[in-house]
Amino acid sequence: MARPDIPLAQLHAFVVLAEELHFGRAAARLGIAQPPLSQQIRRLEDKVGHALFRREPGRVTLTPAGRELLPAARRALTDLADGLAAARAVGSGQAGRLRIGFAASLALTVLPDLLRTFRQRFPGVHLDIREMTSAPQLTALRDKTIDVGLLREPPAVDAELEFRTVLSEPFVAVLPAAHPLAAQRVVPLAELADSPFVLLPRAAGPQLYDQITGLCAAAGFPPRIAQHAVEWQTVCALAGAGLGVSLAPASIRRIRLRGVAFRRVEPGTARTRVAVAWVRNDRSPLVAHLLAAVGHDPRDRP
Template sequence: MDLHHVKAFLAVAEELHFGRAAARLHIAQPPLSRTIQQLERHLGSPLFDRTTRRVRLTPQGEALLPAAYDIVHAFDTAERVVAHAGDGAVGKVAIGFAGPSSHPLISALAQQVRQDQPGIELALSSTTFGSDAMNQLTDGTLDLAIVRWDSTPPGLRSRVVRVDHYVIVVPESHPLAGRTSVSMEELADEPWVFLEASSGSSLRDIAIRKAEEAGFAPKVAQHGPDTWTLMALVAAGVGLTFTVDTAFRNVITTGLSVIPLEDGTEEALARLVWRTETSPAVDRVLELSEIALPTPEGYAGL
């Protein structure tokens, strides 16, 4: 049985007339009849009841019908996939990101890809922090990542997709709650909650660096596995945490107060990062990212 047999079967099944089915297939009726007979011999069952007045499907023919449509659809899909794979119209693109601040970016990109290039599947990894992202991009596990790096490592390229600012999150009952700004120096004696050091979080590294620049080492009261847990720990009064303003906008804020850092003019640049060598599908997603995640004015080339 091959595709030729299946298409002949479907033509007769839909027309229920050998003459019309033959005309539809642009062949003579006798070859069509022989093709159906070959298929019936191969399957060991009659597929049609034929009389001089009518043609109708047998129970075996009825049973074959859904599978026959699936076979033709599978062949059509295979041809389309091969035809368009070179121009990036189909494929899988793996994207890594972490934290609630990245969710609006990922959502906008996924919506754009689904609208313009539905043949591309986005495989999303939502727990990929800075150093892990670099390793996974390098070894090919990831195709793209959204990170906050001060510089882009060799072999990778990046583009700024959003500008954030650093903030401190405290319990709403904290004496600092409601302040318009706070300096790191004022936080020297406070307990902190951070992600684990093994997470590779760039925000954790930046917080510790800023504390050291302010003359102290943070007193870590507890670690958490993700931003949502850290916010819950802050609300419970376990400690303060350091993040960006967009992360705070995308979590439940009950019991929390956010305070911009006094040196809040320092910017946290969210970057879309990819390898220098890419596939057609990745190239197409990068093109669509220019629409969904345009580089903020003044940040091109950074």
């Protein structure tokens, strides 16, 4: 059986009349004259197939059919109001779901303050936080399985994505505490030439990997890689276990592991960048709010 197509205006008129039980007061509340109100009620009764009100001199009452319809009519109007409010909230970026990829080491730097700021400004937005290394973030952004990425050493140019630097930090040497160089406050990079290295695999972050190996090459040696580890905490743990040394972003010093020493390196001019990444020309209000929280709003661009 086909469902009747009932305009919401008719349901609204019905609910108001059911509450007032007086055509004059109901019409005034609706801001219309009595004849249009009577017409709307008649049309609704025609679709229901039964009278909804008993009309008696000086008195209006609900029929059994009217009493049965009233709760459903109220629910329909409430559901519509709730749906409109939810749609407006999502459309303005006050609600919805924002998927954020982040490199694990950023939990030591920009991520906590960023999430705290965003949650304070937009408590109605659900944050879907996904830990992943830089290269998978780029793929996820292009595949639209995340909305924003926080990563290290983004590509210089990308046709599909945009990047903005949010942090720049120097490198430190990660050494076993028993390593002879751990006794020095500053380690000349060339003195690491004879030590095995523990590094992230290149596939996890090609730009950062190439930057670290390039620093070693500039110091006169190719790093002898003894072990790979996907996360910086694991890199540090393996270094502490004596498997090798590493070069890492300075924020890694916040990882407190026994048996690990962090030392400044010379030359100390090289820095690693942390960037926020998003799909080029994405004008989602949620993405715009996140970018504003890290100090960059794409809507400010010409």
